[in-house]
Amino acid sequence: MLVIKNAQVFRAAGPGHKRHHQDLAAYTEKDCEILIQDGKFAKIGKGLSASLGSDVPVFDAQSLFLMPGIVDAHSHIGGFGDSMEDQDLNEMTNPATPDLEALYSINPDSYDFDRALSAGITSSILTPGSGNVVCGLVCAFKSQGQSLQSRCIKNPVALKMALGGNPKGVYGDRKERPMTRMGIAAVIRDCLKKGQEYLAKKALAQEGKGQAPAFDQGLENVGRVLRREIPIKVHCEQFDMLTTLRIAEEFDILCTLDHAWGASDFYEEICGSKHLHGVIYGPIGVPLLPGECGKIDIESLAVLDERGVTCAIMTDGPILHPDQIVTQAGEAVRLGTPHESVLRMITIQAAQIGLIADRVGSIEEGKDADLCLYQGIPGLDADAHCVRTMVDGNWVYMR
DSSP: OEEEESOEEOOOOOSSOOOOOSOHHHHOBSSOEEEEETTEEEEEESSHHHHHOTTSOEEEOTTOEEEEOEEEEEEOTTTSOTTSOOOTTOOTTSSBOTTOBGGGGOOTTOHHHHHHHHTTEEEEEEOOOSSSSEEEEEEEEESSOSSHHHHEEEEEEEEEEEOTHHHHHHHHTTTOSOSSHHHHHHHHHHHHHHHHHHHHHHHHHHTTSSOOOOOOHHHHHHHHHHTTSSOEEEEEOTTHHHHHHHHHHHHTOOEEEEEOTTGGGOHHHHHTOSSEEEEEEOOOSSOOOSGGGSOOOTTHHHHHHHTTOOEEEOOTTTTSOTTHHHHHHHHHHHTTOOHHHHHHHTTHHHHHHTTOTTTSSSOOTTSBOOEEEEESOTTTOTTOEEEEEEETTEEEEEO
């Protein structure tokens, strides 16, 4: 049991999406105390430390900024090695591998998780790489914990897919399909159609109208998408985002636009989609390359947020160091996105897109006690830095 008091608190709690305040005082609290018990936020209110008695330890967070543990909405840490020397999240042997699961490639002892904790990142949405078109299942994973099982918040949370240069570069060099964007779209549509046929045969068999198809784990996973249990999580930039939205509409499924460089060219299509589950922007600071990687427009988050799109920010770790999630948040603020909105993009909205908002992403009673304490205001102060991180009620990082 522990009470934290005297911090400036951003809880990231509240109903729905709205146009958020610019005034820091309007969305932070200076007089709320947080009781942590059995790894959960047990109570949040005023005067808790006085009412609970002297036996309950108190941490005085005077002059610190307290917020929910940061959720990185798209990362590969634990599966690419500490410096991309491994490719355990890229099974580049077939353009469609929906039967794969990222969880089996995650090294829980990777140093990158320590780096994540030092930035206040307590949860990451860990995804297969983008070497294939249909890449495999995505999981949500904590940066620290007692076991692999306890650290896995939810599996799966999405089915990863990839458009553009990555799969083209893998299979085009082999003179195999897909060599083109036409081929990539065809691979995705073929996979989803096979899933539809598989589910239809299963349904008929249950009615006694035919023989059930042989069990196929990949098509079972595609079935989760077709039933809207999970979205497709699509690596896409520039006009490849339109392909994603068209396919999502055709099959009546949910999708996320991951990376989303060039989103400012397609506001009407993105904001008007009924099949969009969220936009996960980033990373910025990567080399500017011609074509799909050539338009870094993080200022698009301001417009997308204003128009009601659920947005998040990613590191694509280990492509970027984990603390760059806060640097990117600051850039979004500098270019016009309200600070409260940006903080939500790295906490509750990232958790909502990742289907784990029932556990993490905000400071609310009953949720996991994941939080970080910053010296300075992340996203506003250039020298803001994480000084303490808590996961499941335990301090796991202290600067």
